[in-house]
Amino acid sequence: DAGVTQSPTHLIKTRGQQVTLRCSPKSGHDTVSWYQQALGQGPQFIFQYYEEEERQRGNFPDRFSGHQFPNYSSELNVNALLLGDSALYLCASSLVSGSTDTQYFGPGTRLTVL
Amino acid sequence: DQQVKQNSPSLSVQEGRISILNCDYTNSMFDYFLWYKKYPAEGPTFLISISSIKDKNEDGRFTVFLNKSAKHLSLHIVPSQPGDSAVYFCAVSPNTGFQKLVFGTGTRLLVSP
Numbered sequence: 580d581a582g583v584t585q586s587p588t589h590l591i592k593t594r595g596q597q598v599t600l601r602c603s604p605k606s607g608h609d610t611v612s613w614y615q616q617a618l619g620q621g622p623q624f625i626f627q628y629y630e631e632e633e634r635q636r637g638n639f640p641d642r643f644s645g646h647q648f649p650n651y652s653s654e655l656n657v658n659a660l661l662l663g664d665s666a667l668y669l670c671a672s673s674l675v676s677g678s679t680d681t682q683y684f685g686p687g688t689r690l691t692v693l
Numbered sequence: 694d695q696q697v698k699q700n701s702p703s704l705s706v707q708e709g710r711i712s713i714l715n716c717d718y719t720n721s722m723f724d725y726f727l728w729y730k731k732y733p734a735e736g737p738t739f740l741i742s743i744s745s746i747k748d749k750n751e752d753g754r755f756t757v758f759l760n761k762s763a764k765h766l767s768l769h770i771v772p773s774q775p776g777d778s779a780v781y782f783c784a785v786s787p788n789t790g791f792q793k794l795v796f797g798t799g800t801r802l803l804v805s806p
Contacts, residue, residue, distance in 0.1 A: 619798070622796050624793050627793065669736050669737070
């Protein structure tokens with residue numbers, strides 16, 4: 580049973596660039612959520628996708644956007660990168676129609692902005 | 694405005710003893726509560742959860758207690774093992790559908806042999 584996978588593992592970008600992170604949900608899951616974890620902090624909710632639409636959004640600027648594909652995989656895009664965007668980006672998947680929709684996390688993508 | 698607080702950044706316990714990790718939240722509308730464990734270079738791993746209609750949930754060595762009147766959540770690990778050494782995050786959600794998790798800042802647990 581494949582868990583949540585994310586790519587790439589690490590990424591280094593410079594300020595002003597754009598980045599795309601990818602996530603494949605756990606087999607059988609239909610919902611993908613993205614979180615940002617800064618050093619020493621807990622993960623912060625960015626947004627959530629279900630049925631290829633953004634369902635909920637946290638307190639992040641429009642520079643952060645996403646997409647969900649028909650196979651439930653998802654992308655997170657960040658434009659005009661800032662130094663403060665350096666963080667671990669976590670993807671979590673869940674099954675909304677299940678008895679519990681506990682979120683299961685991938686290993687994350689470590690983004691460094693120079 | 695920190696809605697979920699884990700006031701102990703770290704906790705050291707001897708193997709075989711009980712580990713108690715605490716979490717406080719501010720919003721009484723939170724309905725679902727979870728604990729995750731995180732090892733370095735890995736994503737958070739789901740441990741155990743509890744809904745607001747219960748005050749206790751057990752799974753093996755792990756027990757979560759919920760005190761709604763105090764807005765307090767705790768995780769008990771008995772007996773603690775060295776492999777339990779990790780960062781533990783509590784997370785809360787306003788509902789069980791389309792969870793939008795709000796995390797605490799984590800407590801680093803070290804279990805020594």
